[in-house]
Amino acid sequence: MGHLKPEVEKYEFGGGAKSTALILMVAGGILAAVGVFLNLEHPTRIFVSFMQNSFFFTAIGFAAMFFVASQTVGYNGWFILVKRIHEAMGTSVLVGVPIFALSLVLGYGYIYEWAHEGIVDPSAANYDALIDHKSWFLNPTIFFIFTAVYLVLWWVCTHLLRKNSKDSDENPGLANYIQSKKLSMVFLVVFGVSSSTALWHWFMSIDPHWFSTLYGWYCFISMFVASQATATLIALYLKSQGLLKFVTDEHIHDLGKYVFAFSVAWAYLWFSQFMLIWYSHIPEETMYFADRFNHYKFEFFANFIINFLTPFFVLITAGAKRNTVALVIVCTCVIFGHWLDFYLMATPGAIKHSHIMVEGQQMFNFGFGPLEIGLALFFAGLFIFVTFQRLAKLSLVPVNHPFVKESMVHHV
Numbered sequence: 001m002g003h004l005k006p007e008v009e010k011y012e013f014g015g016g017a018k019s020t021a022l023i024l025m026v027a028g029g030i031l032a033a034v035g036v037f038l039n040l041e042h043p044t045r046i047f048v049s050f051m052q053n054s055f056f057f058t059a060i061g062f063a064a065m066f067f068v069a070s071q072t073v074g075y076n077g078w079f080i081l082v083k084r085i086h087e088a089m090g091t092s093v094l095v096g097v098p099i100f101a102l103s104l105v106l107g108y109g110y111i112y113e114w115a116h117e118g119i120v121d122p123s124a125a126n127y128d129a130l131i132d133h134k135s136w137f138l139n140p141t142i143f144f145i146f147t148a149v150y151l152v153l154w155w156v157c158t159h160l161l162r163k164n165s166k167d168s169d170e171n172p173g174l175a176n177y178i179q180s181k182k183l184s185m186v187f188l189v190v191f192g193v194s195s196s197t198a199l200w201h202w203f204m205s206i207d208p209h210w211f212s213t214l215y216g217w218y219c220f221i222s223m224f225v226a227s228q229a230t231a232t233l234i235a236l237y238l239k240s241q242g243l244l245k246f247v248t249d250e251h252i253h254d255l256g257k258y259v260f261a262f263s264v265a266w267a268y269l270w271f272s273q274f275m276l277i278w279y280s281h282i283p284e285e286t287m288y289f290a291d292r293f294n295h296y297k298f299e300f301f302a303n304f305i306i307n308f309l310t311p312f313f314v315l316i317t318a319g320a321k322r323n324t325v326a327l328v329i330v331c332t333c334v335i336f337g338h339w340l341d342f343y344l345m346a347t348p349g350a351i352k353h354s355h356i357m358v359e360g361q362q363m364f365n366f367g368f369g370p371l372e373i374g375l376a377l378f379f380a381g382l383f384i385f386v387t388f389q390r391l392a393k394l395s396l397v398p399v400n401h402p403f404v405k406e407s408m409v410h411h412v
Contacts, residue, residue, distance in 0.1 A: 006399040006408065009243055013392035017237070017384065024381025028374045035371025044354040045347075045366055047107025048206075052346040053375045054103050055202065056226075056339055057383045058096030058154075063220075063227035064089035065158050066191045069184035077406030078254060081247050083398060085234050087165050088390040089227065092383050093158040097151045104147060104202070111346075113353035114138040114208045130284075131208050138205055150198040157187045165398065172400045195220045203342070206349040210288040212277070218269045219345075225262040225307075226338035229331035232259060234387070236324055243396055246408045249322045256321030259334060260311055267308035291348050295364035299344055306337035339376060 039045050064086040071079045109115045113131065118124030120132040131138065160183050168176035196216025204215050212218070232255040238244045239252075277285045292300045311330045320326045348364070356363040398404060 006246075006397050006404045008399055009245065009396040011238065011241075011243055011388075011391045011396055013388050017388045021381045021385035021388065024377045025385065026381075028377030028379070028381055031370040031374025032378055033374070035369055035374050038369070039366075039371055042354075042356055042366070043107070044110040044350050044356065045371065047103060047110045048346050048350040049371055049375050050103040051100065051107060051111060051202075052342050053339075053379045054096055054100040056342050057092055057379045058100055059223040059342075060227045060230055060383065061089045061092030061096065061387075062154055062158065062191070062195075063223040064231060065093065065161055065187065066195075066224070067227065067231075068161065069187040069191070072180055072184040073188060077403035078251065078410040080398060080401050080404050080407035081244065081410075082231065082235055082251055082255065083401075084165070084391065084394060084396050085231050085238075086227075087162050088387045089230060089234075089383075090158045090162055091386045091390040093154055095382065095386050097155045101147070101151055105144075108140070108143065110354065111350045112138075112143075112205060112208075113349075114205060115140065115143075116353075128208075134208060138208060143201055146198070146201055150194045153190045153194065157183070157190050161187060166394060168398060168400050169395060174402060176400075177402055195223070203345045206346055206353075207288050209284050212273050214269050214273045218266070218273060221262055221266045221269060222307075222338045222341050225259060225266055226335050228255060228258040228262065229334040231255060232327055233331045233335075234391075236327060238391075238396065246397070248410070250411050251407075252327070253318070253321045256315060256327055259327075259331060260315040260321065263308055263311040263315075263334065267304070267312070270304060270308070288349075291352060291364070292344060296344060296348055299340060303337060303340050303344060306333050307341060310334075310337075343372075 035049075036046055067079075068083060068086045068090075071083075104111075113119065113128075114134070116126065118126050119128050120135045121127055122132070136142075161180070164176055164180045164183055168180070196219070199216060199219040203219065204211060232252070235244065235247060235252065235255060239247060274289060278289060280286070310333050314326055314330050315321055351366065352364055
């Protein structure tokens with residue numbers, strides 16, 4: 001194994017990946033435009049869909065950078081040959097942060113019940129004493145200050161980690177590696193705090209009468225497993241193009257193990273949150289699940305089946321984690337499943353609290369129309385475009401990384 005020498009590998013962004021990204025963006029953009037036009041009378045549906053989609057694809061990239069930082073701090077060498085995939089996925093943070101911020105600025109008054117006019121005014125007809133009690137935290141000033149801090153930190157930390165990786169290609173030696181460890185430590189602190197507290201504001205506060213002490217962990221795992229599934233699909237695609245020559249079944253197996261293990265961890269938190277709250281039978285807590293069970297029953301159970309039962313039974317054997325077909329099927333399902341997971345975190349509460357009336361009946365579930373499908377396709381296409389464009393700018397193999405040879409001879 002001593003004769004192995006890392007070589008620069010370049011990916012050219014074109015062909016199938018570029019065409020797929022552009023087709024998704026154009027088709028999704030057209031569908032989304034139709035959806036917006038059809039829902040001009042229901043701005044809540046428009047803004048919550050923009051918010052959920054822009055966050056989901058940004059979160060995939062941010063979780064990918066968390067993976068890079070955690071592996072760097074942990075002195076892990078096996079992942080070096082797939083490191084550039086995760087870093088390229090981080091590009092979605094740089095693109096997604098301003099889009100997500102815009103969706104919040106324009107739509108927070110429609111998405112969040114606590115932002116409704118009169119909700120904390122004791123003389124108003126829609127006054128809510130519980131929301132008034134939480135108004136020290138749930139108010140526009142705190143919301144936008146915290147949001148600005150979180151998003152700026154996400155953007156800056158991601159940019160610095162990616163820049164350090166690029167610089168390492170041009171400057172051999174340990175200086176960049178040592179710097180990457182320092183940056184990674186800072187990133188982990190930022191991620192550890194903001195991946196919980198930011199989600200309290202952005203998603204949990206959509207249902208302001210409800211809270212869960214598991215929510216931060218639950219959202220983190222949903223972000224992380226979707227990110228690992230995406231990285232696995234990209235690695236398999238690059239392998240099919242004759243690239244990543246030193247990435248073996250051992251590396252793919254490890255990526256598959258992350259998808260499998262964190263799917264099980266997600267299910268543990270899903271069940272714990274659901275079972276304990278439902279068993280306690282406290283109206284303020286159970287109504288969160290009652291709303292989804294009553295009005296989103298199919299999506300509610302599909303979420304569990306797609307995100308747990310599918311990866312668990314398909315990837316439970318070691319051989320399945322090395323099987324390309326099995327991984328492609330499971331990873332595709334997992335990405336869609338966790339998109340659905342964030343849809344269920346955001347949409348039911350926003351629609352319910354907007355009290356949208358159609359033919360004398362309050363609407364709780366609009367279903368999936370051109371708006372939801374179009375935005376999902378558009379942001380998926382945008383994610384593919386920026387990720388693969390970034391992949392083409394640097395060598396797929398970080399040849400100057402001190403652990404690159406360890407990754408080349410990696411075996412389980």
